[in-house]
Amino acid sequence: MQNFSVRVTGDRPPPFRQIVIPLSDGTKLTARLWLPETPAAEKVPVVLEWIPYRQSDGTALADSMMHGYFAECGIAACRVDIRGSGNSEGLLRDEYLKQEQDDALEVIAWLAGQDWCNGNVGMIGISWGGFAGLQIAARRPPALKAIVTACSTDDRYSDDVHFMGGALLNDGLQWGAGLFTQLGRPADPAHAGDDWRRIWMERLEGLEPPLAGWLSHMDRDDFWKHGSVCENYDDIECAVFAVGGWVDGYSDPILRLMENLDVPRKGLIGPWTHMYPTWGQPGPQIGFLQECMRWWRHWLMDEDTGVMDEPMLRLWVGQNPKPDARSPEIDGGWIGLDQWPPQANETTFFADDRTLSPTPARQDSKVVLDSPLTLGATGGEWCPLDAGGNGPEFASDQRADDGQAWCLDTRPLAEPLHLVGHARLKLRVSFTGERALLVIRLNEIKPDGTSARVTFTARRLKRPNGVAPGEAFDVTIAVNAVAHRFSPGSRLRLALSTSYWPMFWPEADETAIRIAPDSLELSLPGMPAEADDAQPDLGEALHAKPVASTTIVAPEYKRYVVTDQASGMVHLRSEDTPSTWAIDGLSISNRYDHDYSILPHDGGSARAGFQFAQSYEREGWSVAIETDTQVFRDNGKLVLKSRFTAREADATVFKRNWTHSFDY
Numbered sequence: 001m002q003n004f005s006v007r008v009t010g011d012r013p014p015p016f017r018q019i020v021i022p023l024s025d026g027t028k029l030t031a032r033l034w035l036p037e038t039p040a041a042e043k044v045p046v047v048l049e050w051i052p053y054r055q056s057d058g059t060a061l062a063d064s065m066m067h068g069y070f071a072e073c074g075i076a077a078c079r080v081d082i083r084g085s086g087n088s089e090g091l092l093r094d095e096y097l098k099q100e101q102d103d104a105l106e107v108i109a110w111l112a113g114q115d116w117c118n119g120n121v122g123m124i125g126i127s128w129g130g131f132a133g134l135q136i137a138a139r140r141p142p143a144l145k146a147i148v149t150a151c152s153t154d155d156r157y158s159d160d161v162h163f164m165g166g167a168l169l170n171d172g173l174q175w176g177a178g179l180f181t182q183l184g185r186p187a188d189p190a191h192a193g194d195d196w197r198r199i200w201m202e203r204l205e206g207l208e209p210p211l212a213g214w215l216s217h218m219d220r221d222d223f224w225k226h227g228s229v230c231e232n233y234d235d236i237e238c239a240v241f242a243v244g245g246w247v248d249g250y251s252d253p254i255l256r257l258m259e260n261l262d263v264p265r266k267g268l269i270g271p272w273t274h275m276y277p278t279w280g281q282p283g284p285q286i287g288f289l290q291e292c293m294r295w296w297r298h299w300l301m302d303e304d305t306g307v308m309d310e311p312m313l314r315l316w317v318g319q320n321p322k323p324d325a326r327s328p329e330i331d332g333g334w335i336g337l338d339q340w341p342p343q344a345n346e347t348t349f350f351a352d353d354r355t356l357s358p359t360p361a362r363q364d365s366k367v368v369l370d371s372p373l374t375l376g377a378t379g380g381e382w383c384p385l386d387a388g389g390n391g392p393e394f395a396s397d398q399r400a401d402d403g404q405a406w407c408l409d410t411r412p413l414a415e416p417l418h419l420v421g422h423a424r425l426k427l428r429v430s431f432t433g434e435r436a437l438l439v440i441r442l443n444e445i446k447p448d449g450t451s452a453r454v455t456f457t458a459r460r461l462k463r464p465n466g467v468a469p470g471e472a473f474d475v476t477i478a479v480n481a482v483a484h485r486f487s488p489g490s491r492l493r494l495a496l497s498t499s500y501w502p503m504f505w506p507e508a509d510e511t512a513i514r515i516a517p518d519s520l521e522l523s524l525p526g527m528p529a530e531a532d533d534a535q536p537d538l539g540e541a542l543h544a545k546p547v548a549s550t551t552i553v554a555p556e557y558k559r560y561v562v563t564d565q566a567s568g569m570v571h572l573r574s575e576d577t578p579s580t581w582a583i584d585g586l587s588i589s590n591r592y593d594h595d596y597s598i599l600p601h602d603g604g605s606a607r608a609g610f611q612f613a614q615s616y617e618r619e620g621w622s623v624a625i626e627t628d629t630q631v632f633r634d635n636g637k638l639v640l641k642s643r644f645t646a647r648e649a650d651a652t653v654f655k656r657n658w659t660h661s662f663d664y
Contacts, residue, residue, distance in 0.1 A: 014068035040074025045300035052085030068544030112143035138235035146299035157224035166460035176211030177610035177629035245272025287539025311336025325392035342528035370512035391557030398451035428519035433510030502596035555579035
């Protein structure tokens with residue numbers, strides 16, 4: 001099913017112009033604007049993308065492919081670097097601040113008022129841009145008529161890169177270290193002129209590691225509620241097209257948006273990770289930009305494109321997965337649904353020794369779940385390829401981790417078994433510590449023994465009020481939703497563990513959980529009777545010709561797992577070898593490493609480190625930045641050490657160290 005060819009629609013990149021958008025407080029934002037050479041109407045709508053990732057270089061290729069395509073189709077597109085990023089003035093201190101939303105309201109009004117605009121604005125974005133679309137839609141700017149939000153969330157605590165089920169995600173630490181680096185990037189003198197250095201020095205002097213703020217809020221409080229549109233779905237009044245993939249970390253929010261929004265809406269979840277479906281992996285890639293144009297013409301130009309006559313939600317039902325850390329594959333096909341959640345029969349399994357049985361079995365024994373903390377090396381990253389590379393970040397064959405977990409298997413399936421939605425696990429548990437981490441995986445075990453992870457989740461359990469240490473209590477946990485067909489001859493495996501390193505930060509001590517096997521119930525919602533299995537024609541993947549750039553030194557992506565046979569310590573290291581590319585006279589070099597280490601029975605030994613190095617060069621101009629972020633435990637505290645160094649030519653112009661500590 002894999003298809004990684006995308007057809008280019010023209011023989012040259014669509015033209016654009018660099019513009020400056022003034023804000024009411026005097027701050028100037030830089031943007032790239034595509035106006036159609038052949039407009040679809042006398043006045044046209046504009047699609048806005050609102051992110052901090054340097055439109056003049058960092059995302060210039062991807063921007064030209066997507067926004068250039070919209071311009072080729074006759075509408076306008078605008079890609080703005082938000083306050084404090086790229087060549088825009090001001091300070092960017094953290095993600096999704098109110099100031100960011102306020103600025104967006106001004107920019108939307110400014111775009112809607114241009115003499116070439118029909119007054120209608122759409123927003124599109126993936127990840128940060130997808131978050132921004134939802135959050136700004138909740139502010140109800142009058143000109144904003146519709147959004148496309150990809151790989152985003154309605155809940156910044158329960159379904160974002162920071163936490164899963166209250167468990168700290170190492171992807172969030174990685175992202176925090178990366179954002180820390182981005183906050184101190186320089187403006188480009190080719191665009192900012194002589195002001196580049198003033199802008200850069202202001203950014204450096206105002207710099208603080210965003211991780212310090214995030215780790216100060218370990219529970220869902222007002223910090224995380226801000227920007228979480230689930231707090232009041234009714235705040236959103238424009239049309240919403242939510243897009244993502246089952247391999248991405250942001251699929252559950254799409255289903256919640258379909259369930260809870262009271263506006264025209266559509267959802268699409270394919271077999272992809274953190275990328276637009278045009279370039280989707282594992283595949284198949286689809287004509288996503290054509291689908292966007294049908295959406296824009298319907299909502300921004302009042303044309304009947306038929307887009308709202310189709311099923312509200314399209315889901316890829318995966319089958320026959322082939323796990324591979326670099327390049328997994330999954331077959332399958334689409335279903336369409338007009339409501340979520342759908343009505344479907346459930347299949348329930350019970351524990352019978354090490355078997356998942358369709359009937360309950362009497363068992364008086366208890367299972368003590370106390371996994372080695374090194375379990376999880378085959379789990380990949382929570383959000384594969386989120387850093388933009390092609391490294392081996394996907395989950396691989398799970399057999400090595402399954403061997404260290406408590407696993408219960410069905411007998412080989414005589415007929416297909418469907419899971420469409422959230423599997424639910426009921427358990428009676430007890431533990432003596434303050435908290436306990438429980439990781440749940442559902443795997444398909446193929447006849448040759450391959451263990452392919454289908455879905456998973458984690459919960460950082462806390463005893464309910466009034467429950468004493470060691471006293472049992474019941475929990476019901478929803479596993480991340482998926483649509484999957486377990487093939488005849490395969491087995492369904494439930495794998496439970498108290499660790500999954502390095503995806504989740506471990507508990508410091510007393511990690512064991514006691515489980516009553518006779519309390520275990522695993523329920524799987526099946527294929528909805530109303531599902532439309534007619535395969536839609538989603539078209540071939542297309543994009544506009546990208547702007548010119550040159551790869552001088554291509555990166556290599558490497559990932560190692562090394563075990564010290566004397567101590568048992570497992571060390572996982574991921575490296576991007578130094579790379580250099582050039583665009584519009586600017587040469588950019590990057591180096592990115594991250595590493596994790598842990599002892600098998602000592603949660604206090606966990607350590608994560610992230611190192612970034614970037615340089616920017618033009619004729620007569622050279623700057624470089626380096627950051628180092630370390631997270632570890634010391635004296636019962638979670639410690640964050642951060643360092644930022646900046647150089648202009650050969651001189652160090654900024655160097656600062658920070659140390660923070662937190663309870664976890």
